[in-house]
Amino acid sequence: MTTPFLHxxxxxxxxxxxxxxxxxxxxxxxxEFMTFLGPSGSGKSTTLYILAGFQDPxxxxxxxxGRSLLSTPSHKRNIGMVFQRYTLFPHLxxxxxVAFPLRVRRAGKDEIDRKVKKALxxxxxxxxxxxxxxxxxxxQQQRVALARALVYDPPVLLMDEPLSALDKKLxxxxxxxxxxxxxxxxxxxxxxxxxxxxxxxxxxxxxxxNKGKIEQVxxxxxxxxNPATHFVADFIGDxxxxxxxxxxxxxxxxxxxxxxxxxxxxxxLHGTGTAGDKAELMLRPERIELAAGPGRExxxxxxxxxxxxxxxxxxxxxxxxxWGDALTVRLNFGHPMIGSVARGDRLHVQWQPKDAxxxxxx
Amino acid sequence: MLLDFRKLGAWKWALSAICGLMTLFLLxxxxxxxxxxxxxxxxxxxxxxxxxxRWYEELFADPRWIDAALTSAKIAVIVMxxxxxxxxxxxxxxxxxxxxxxxxxxxxxxxPMVLPVIIVAVALYAAFLRLGLSGTxxxxxxxxxxxxxxxxxxxxxxxxxxxxxxxxxxxxLCGASPWEARLRVTMPCxxxxxxxxxxxxxxxxxxxxxxxxxxxxxxxxxxxxxxxTTLRQDLTPVIAAASTLLIAxxxxxxxxxxxxxxxxxx
Numbered sequence: 362m363t364t365p366f367l368h369x370x371x372x373x374x375x376x377x378x379x380x381x382x383x384x385x386x387x388x389x390x391x392x393e394f395m396t397f398l399g400p401s402g403s404g405k406s407t408t409l410y411i412l413a414g415f416q417d418p419x420x421x422x423x424x425x426x427g428r429s430l431l432s433t434p435s436h437k438r439n440i441g442m443v444f445q446r447y448t449l450f451p452h453l454x455x456x457x458x459v460a461f462p463l464r465v466r467r468a469g470k471d472e473i474d475r476k477v478k479k480a481l482x483x484x485x486x487x488x489x490x491x492x493x494x495x496x497x498x499x500x501q502q503q504r505v506a507l508a509r510a511l512v513y514d515p516p517v518l519l520m521d522e523p524l525s526a527l528d529k530k531l532x533x534x535x536x537x538x539x540x541x542x543x544x545x546x547x548x549x550x551x552x553x554x555x556x557x558x559x560x561x562x563x564x565x566x567x568x569x570x571n572k573g574k575i576e577q578v579x580x581x582x583x584x585x586x587n588p589a590t591h592f593v594a595d596f597i598g599d600x601x602x603x604x605x606x607x608x609x610x611x612x613x614x615x616x617x618x619x620x621x622x623x624x625x626x627x628x629x630l631h632g633t634g635t636a637g638d639k640a641e642l643m644l645r646p647e648r649i650e651l652a653a654g655p656g657r658e659x660x661x662x663x664x665x666x667x668x669x670x671x672x673x674x675x676x677x678x679x680x681x682x683x684w685g686d687a688l689t690v691r692l693n694f695g696h697p698m699i700g701s702v703a704r705g706d707r708l709h710v711q712w713q714p715k716d717a718x719x720x721x722x723x
Numbered sequence: 724m725l726l727d728f729r730k731l732g733a734w735k736w737a738l739s740a741i742c743g744l745m746t747l748f749l750l751x752x753x754x755x756x757x758x759x760x761x762x763x764x765x766x767x768x769x770x771x772x773x774x775x776x777r778w779y780e781e782l783f784a785d786p787r788w789i790d791a792a793l794t795s796a797k798i799a800v801i802v803m804x805x806x807x808x809x810x811x812x813x814x815x816x817x818x819x820x821x822x823x824x825x826x827x828x829x830x831x832x833x834x835p836m837v838l839p840v841i842i843v844a845v846a847l848y849a850a851f852l853r854l855g856l857s858g859t860x861x862x863x864x865x866x867x868x869x870x871x872x873x874x875x876x877x878x879x880x881x882x883x884x885x886x887x888x889x890x891x892x893x894x895x896l897c898g899a900s901p902w903e904a905r906l907r908v909t910m911p912c913x914x915x916x917x918x919x920x921x922x923x924x925x926x927x928x929x930x931x932x933x934x935x936x937x938x939x940x941x942x943x944x945x946x947x948x949x950x951x952t953t954l955r956q957d958l959t960p961v962i963a964a965a966s967t968l969l970i971a972x973x974x975x976x977x978x979x980x981x982x983x984x985x986x987x988x989x
Contacts, residue, residue, distance in 0.1 A: 413896060436895045436904075448893035452911045462897035465907075509897065 364427040366391040366549060367517060372421035374407050381407040383573040385421070389551070394543050396552045398560040398596070399570030405553045408570075409519050412551065414438055425516065441510030441548075442519040445526065447502045449494035455481070455505050456490030462513045480508040483542060500531045504538065511546060520552045524559065536562050557597055561585075569593050589631055591720040594643045601649075601688030603642040603662075607634050607721065615719040617642055620684035625660050627714040634721035641720045646691040648716040651678060651698055656711040664688070666706040671699075678702055680710065753970060760963035767960060778964040788965060791949035798860065798945060799928040802867045806924035807917055809868075810875025817876070818883040829876075836873040840933045843869060848937040858940030866938050867928040874927060875920040882916025915983050922980045926973055 365388035372385040382404035389395050397405035410416045412423060414435035423430045430438055449458050459480050463473045481487045484504040494502055503523050510518055520539075524532045540563060543550055554560055560567050561581040569576045569584065569592070577589040581597075588594035591602070608624060609616040615630040617640060625642070634640060655661045664680035667687070676699050678690045690710060692699050702708070728735055755769065760778055762771025782788050817829050835843060847866050848857060856862035886909065894904035910917070932947040939948045950965055 413892075415892060434900075435892075436898050436900050438896075439898070440896060442893070442896045444889050444893060446887055446889050448887065448890045450890060450894070450908050450912070452908075452914075461894070461899075461907075465898045465903060506893075509893075513898065 364424070365389060366393075366426060367551075368422075368424040368427075369408065369412075370422045370424060372408060372411060372423070373419050374404075374411060374416065375419045380573050382411075382418075385573075385575055387568055387575065387578065389549060392547045392549055394550045394552065394563060394565045396554060396560040396564035396567045397570055398554060398557060398567050400555055400596075403570035404573035405568075405570040406521060407573075409521055409551060409553050412517070413440060413442055413519055439513070439515050440517050440519060441513070441515035442521070443503065443506045443510050443523040445522040447494070447499065447506070447526070449502055449505055449509070451494055453494075454490065455486070455492045455494065455497070458494065458505055459509045459512050462509060466513065476512050480512040481505075483511065483545065484508045484538070499527050500535055503527070503535065507539075507542065511542075511548065514548075516549060518548050518550045520550060522554055525554075525556075532559070533562075539563060561597075569596060571596075587629075588643070588718065591641060591643070591722075594718065594720070599646050599689065601644045601646065601686070602720075603644070603682060603686045603688065604684075605640055605642060607636050607638045607640045607719075609636055610634065615640065617719055619662075619682070621682075623662060625714065625717075628717045628719045629715065630719045630721070632721040639722040641722060643718045643720060644688060644712060645716070646677070646689045648712050649688070649690045650711045651690050651692065651702070652709050652711055655709050659711050659713045660717070661709050661711040664708055664710050666702055666704055666708060668704065669702050680708070756963050757967050757970070759960060760967040762960065762963075765960065767958060767963070778960040781961050782964045782968075785961075788946075788949060788961070791944050791946045792965075792968075794860075794863075794943060795929060795945040795947070798863045798867060799925045801860075801864050802871050802928040803921050803925040805864065805868055806871040806875045807879075807921050810872060810879045810920050810924075811917065813872075813876050814879040814883050818880050819888065832876050833873045835869050840870065844934045844937040847934065851938070857938060858943055860943065863935065863938050863943070863945070866934040867931055870931065870934065871924040871927045874923045878920045878923065879913065879916045882913035886912050915986070918983050919980055922976050922983075926976055930969070930973060 367389040369385055369387040369389075373383050374381040385404065385408055387395070397408060399405045407416065411418050412430070414430070414433070417431070449455075450461065453461065456477055459477045460473050463476060468476075477490070478487065481489060484507050486501065486504055486508065489497075489501070489505075494505070497505070506523070524535055527535065536559060539550075543563075552560075552563060564581065566578060566580055567584060568578045571592045577584060577593045579587075584593060584597050588597065594600050595602075603619065605617045605619045605625075607615055608618040609626075610630060613630050614627050615634075616624060616626040617628060618624050619642075628642065650656070652661075655663075662682055664682055666678060666680050668679040670677045670679075674694050676692045676694075676696070678692060679687060680690065681687050688710065692702075728738075731738065758771060759767050759769065761774050761776070762768070763773035763775040763777070764771055813832060817825060817832075844866070847862075847869070851857040851862045851866075856865070890912070891904050891909050894908040895901060899907060930947065931945075932951060935945045935948045936951065939945065944952070946965060946969060950962055950969075953959070953962055
């Protein structure tokens with residue numbers, strides 16, 4: 362096996378008796394856009410800060426092109442970083458902000474002028490050299506911060522929720538800018554966010570963090586279609602979880618018995634379990650069909666409608682199974698049942714067994 | 724706004740009058756002493772019968788006054804430099820540090836502000852007699868530093884608290900060593916705090932009289948002490964001239980401090 366470009370090797374960080382990250386293991390290829398996705402306190406930012414050198418790990422190592430970074434202090438790691446908060450130097454103009462990394466590297470005047478111009482052009486802020494940070498919008502400031510982090514051609518760019526202070530529309534606009542800049546420069550990016558939509562839009566691969574550990578690594582479609590754990594299934598996309606019991610297992614396919622005796626066979630199983638274990642069936646709302654009576658093929662369950670919400674391009678129907686678990690069904694605009702479904706209706710939901718997933722409860 | 728000045732009607736004349744009277748009350752003694760310093764009367768008659776620069780000539784001709792002024796300036800400059808440097812280091816520890824007893828330490832550093840100056844003076848006098856520091860430049864500097872440092876710590880801590888340490892982190896990741904980042908980024912960003920601390924420290928030492936009386940010796944005294952001792956011997960308009968110069972420098976520095984604040988707010 363060849364050495365990975367960036368290797369996070371068994372990283373563990375303990376504060377007092379709190380474990381912030383535990384055995385974080387990740388190999389990142391050159392030019393890859395890798396996102397750390399997870400709720401706050403899941404260890405994603407701690408991992409990034411260890412990469413930046415602001416914190417030392419309790420155990421483990423970080424290898425860039427096979428060489429450990431841990432003994433190199435932050436300012437000599439040659440890593441770029443864009444922070445969550447606005448961190449432009451308020452007393453320097455935009456041009457001087459971008460020139461700063463080159464000045465501390467004692468670069469020549471011509472080189473500085475040329476590279477600053479190029480970096481500002483990259484973030485589409487050419488001509489803003491003399492502007493002061495205080496006179497710029499939040500989005501512009503983060504673009505300057507991006508130019509400042511890229512001007513010295515770092516091998517790795519770290520981004521710590523750089524768009525969380527911006528409003529939704531601006532955020533989407535800059536997400537596209539970041540994608541374009543990633544494609545143009547080919548820089549390896551490690552991006553931290555708690556916003557699944559942002560992660561899916563930007564990343565080549567996503568590492569899902571939970572309680573200091575990586576639950577799963579994969580591309581967006583892989584994680585959505587084939588979540589390894591309950592947490593990943595819950596975090597990426599909306600899903601319903603129906604409680605039941607494992608009745609039988611064969612070739613990674615499970616047979617599940619629900620609380621009301623209903624039995625469902627041929628569902629992909631995640632995790633190991635034996636017959637009799639408590640388990641959950643996960644369903645994506647767009648994979649569920651709503652029908653007046655039981656369907657002839659696939660799986661089917663009787664439900665009672667609890668609520669109907671109109672959301673513009675689709676409507677969401679919340680329903681409850683006979684034993685009390687909630688699930689939602691998404692009806693696209695124009696679906697014949699929109700308008701006729703009402704609270705208290707007794708209907709059936711149906712889906713293909715292969716579209717559902719079973720997670721064994723620990 | 725609850726109280727809009729333009730909608731107060733007749734009340735606004737009353738308010739303007741009160742405001743004017745207050746200003747006069749505060750300014751009049753200063754204007755009075757300035758006028759007397761230029762008055763031709765030997766007996767400080769007001770209004771002055773004529774105008775003269777004679778008292779200033781006498782002031783500048785007397786080496787004891789010049790000595791006192793130079794001593795004052797020397798002490799004030801040393802106090803200013805030490806107060807800003809120590810204030811910055813203490814503020815870094817108090818604002819950035821994460822150690823136990825930080826709040827207690829902060830309160831401890833600020834006590835000279837609330838303690839009556841006369842008590843500090845007596846305490847220092849007793850201590851300095853034993854240490855052989857009374858009547859020395861070092862004694863003066865230490866005494867003034869005790870009362871100036873709290874002001875430095877308050878203004879520099881204030882500036883440091885509004886400065887996001889992430890900006891310093893950004894500078895470090897950009898390739899600046901931690902000290903280079905502090906020098907090139909943090910210091911310029913809190914420069915308004917450093918300047919205010921410098922000006923206030925200088926003024927506290929420059930105007931201070933209680934501690935200075937205790938520290939002074941016949942051969943070493945500051946301008947306020949010289950004014951005080953001369954006043955007890957004879958009442959001469961030279962004192963008014965010296966006071967005017969003291970006030971002039973104070974006003975000048977206050978204006979500079981105000982301009983710095985305004986520049987920061989812009």
